[in-house]
Amino acid sequence: ALRAKVLKVVQGDDNTQFFHMIANGKHRKKKIIQLEQDEGTIIGHENLKAYISSYYKQLFGH
Incomplete structure (x- = not known):
């Protein structure tokens, strides 16, 4: 499923670091x-x- 234009990734995948950067960035925007x-x-x-x-x-x- 797509959420905010980022594909769902499986933990341990090569994209894990990217996924966390996106998630943390969204948290920072709301603060x-x-x-x-x-x-x-x-x-x-x-x-x-x-x-x-x-x-x-x-x-x-x-």
């Missing part, structure tokens, strides 16, 4: 590394988590 706001750039997982949590608490209430 938010930093946010640029009027207050400045927010970097780091814990800082992002705190900023996003406070944003939605202000937006929707506790």
Whole structure:
């Protein structure tokens, strides 16, 4: 079966390294590394988590 234009590969195959590079690249694309706001750039997982949590608490209430 095709998934995102990459053929399904069998583990141990010559394409295993290629398959893992594709899978890791997709994971990296989905990850938010930093946010640029009027207050400045927010970097780091814990800082992002705190900023996003406070944003939605202000937006929707506790």
